[in-house]
Amino acid sequence: MSKYDPIVYKEGKRLFYRFSAHQRLQHVVLFSSVLILALTGFPLRHAEESWARPLYDLMGGTELAPLIHRAAGTVLLALFVYHTIYWMVLFYKNHIGKLKREKRVTIGNIIREFFSQEMVPNKKDLIDIIHIWKYLLYFTNRPPRHERMSWREKFDYFAPYWGIPILGPAGVALWWRDEFSHIMPGIVLNAAYIMHTDEALLAVLFLFFVHWYNVHYAPEKFPAATVWLTGYLTEDEMIHEHYADYVRVMIEQGLEDQIQPQHFGGKEYDW
């Protein structure tokens, strides 16, 4: 983390650090494998539709497309395991290590440290969810001020942690169905089929409508956000999406006098 400056200047504009190159690379592997899985899986799920056959043929047809699908699934599962280990290592280094140095290693402190991680949902997220609905329904004129990771980003982040444990084992069971039948009855494959196809539909619809809205379709992002490539957010994006974090970073960098009020699209909120 320390090798990245919290704020960098490019062409006179302030950019705020978000993701390391390592994290961005993991994201590239994640979305590439998910896209390939969707392109090779959905023609099969909707085989009766007129678009399915041409798309499946384009992806290799009935001989090659299943192999590509399984290869992409293997990559995604491997990434899931890798990222979990990466997360555990970071947690140990940054949180358990700190407790050890301070000789405060207790169960309670470990739990507290766990929930203090930037990606783990906490009480502030619950407050922010209630707050955003109040704001969207015009019961307050103040939008929530998000920390480094907003509740929506946490939902995006934990979606694979909910989806992959459902899709992955079901996919493996359907792939190795003959071998699997030696330890489980065949009806488990009926369950695996529903798990795999329906969870995949939910994942793809969520990615297409919700995640892509956040990073592609939203007016200020269209046609695409660049943070996944550069690792940095602009000052306007930080103010709009992570105002609490923006204020914190500006104060930490001694730029307190240059903190801008929370605004969006040139309109300052009536605080």
Added chain:
Amino acid sequence: MQVAHSVLIRDVGMNKHVMTKWIAVFVFSFCMFSYSNAGFAGDELNCVLCHKHRGLSRIDEDGKFRLFYINQELFDSGPHRRNKCKDCHTDIDKIPHEPARKVDCMQECHMVEPSGNIKFSHKTVEETLHKSAHSPLDEDGKPKPHQEDYPGCKDCHDQPFYRPFSFYKGELKAGVSKRGISRCKGCHTNGDFAEDFYEHITTRLRKSRYPMETIKSCAKCHQDPEFQERHDLDDVVTTYMQTFHGKMIALGSEKTADCLDCHVVEGENTHLIEGKEVITSAVYKNNVQATCRTSECHEKAAAQLASYQTHVTYDREKYPLQFYMLVGFKALMACVLYFFLALIFLELLRRLFPCFSFIKDKKQDDEVE
């Protein structure tokens, strides 16, 4: 033959007057003037002299429009190409001829079946069919109800085509192998004998029809809601098409199991499809595991693979596991998507009035929450 006839003669319902004989004479005369030397192998009587014309047709006594055009190219691609027309249309003995009787596929034709040195007939197929679920007779030999629902040859079979393949240096290709046929033709030099037998044999080394054709053939009856109601059957075709087997076939696979792979005991005659309550049936509860584990299918699977349910209707009583899982996933999907889509919609709307509020919060709070 009746089988051959089905693709060559198309029946279209059309209530018109019957053609008179003089028109037939006129047609015959027209054919004579446009005579060409073209003709297929079995056409010793020169039937295609008239039947090669695409418009050769009439309205029959039932008011049906009947087309008598023979597509020679198609006919020459199938196993009946060596039959003479008269082998099947036995009642035709003069030209121009009277309306011909329906072809009986069970009659003997001129071809000699080499293993028994007897005249060939599809009689054995009929005998097998009568042992199957598709027999119009019950165990006591009495007609079953709804006789019209039980299939004859033409209900499942169109004009069959050869699907030969060649195999050279490990690569499987469609069509006759020039290298393979050259070995036959070294001795079998007369006519198309070598080609006929090459196609006859290699076509039978794989499925004679594309799996999707087989499914569509079964679907003609089994996907008809009225047929299902008459025989108290589920929509097995739709439920099959929802399985990975069905989906892969819809996408063009020939390696996945179609109806016949699961409903005919390995090695049995394809026409012997028995109901699931018959003890010798491929889908009898105790036989399913053997059917799934037949060679080239799930050979390595354990017997308990058989508890996989193929024709799932998502009926709460019959398939509670699938029903509740499906409801659970749909509910989850609805909750997640409606929550976020509503949020996105309201957020886009809010951009028009970012500072408006029914309840004005006057608190000047610059603290980070």
